[in-house]
Amino acid sequence: MVPEDIGRVKMTRGEAAEQRYSGMTYDHALPQGWVDACTEKGMDPRGHFVWLYDDYVGRPAPITEEGERINSLLARNP
Numbered sequence: 001m002v003p004e005d006i007g008r009v010k011m012t013r014g015e016a017a018e019q020r021y022s023g024m025t026y027d028h029a030l031p032q033g034w035v036d037a038c039t040e041k042g043m044d045p046r047g048h049f050v051w052l053y054d055d056y057v058g059r060p061a062p063i064t065e066e067g068e069r070i071n072s073l074l075a076r077n078p
Contacts, residue, residue, distance in 0.1 A: 013028060014028070016063040020063055024053075024054060025052075025053040026050040026052045026061060027050060027053070028051075029051065030046065031051065038070065043070045045060065048062060048063060048070060049062055049063060049067050049070075049071075050063055
């Protein structure tokens with residue numbers, strides 16, 4: 001099972017995050033400012049990302065196919 005299966009099978013956000021980012025530090029809570037910036041661009045990241053702490057400030061890390069799509073769109077238009 002891959003994280004993209006979330007929504008198609010009974011996989012929680014936590015299971016999807018753990019499968020993709022096992023052994024890494026992440027948080028299910030997303031910074032409100034980042035969520036607001038995404039929604040202003042017409043994207044709702046809730047349920048599709050965790051906040052991955054692979055450095056001091058962390059970064060959004062997708063856990064679903066929709067998260068990958070949003071990540072791609074944000075990379076093109078930050």
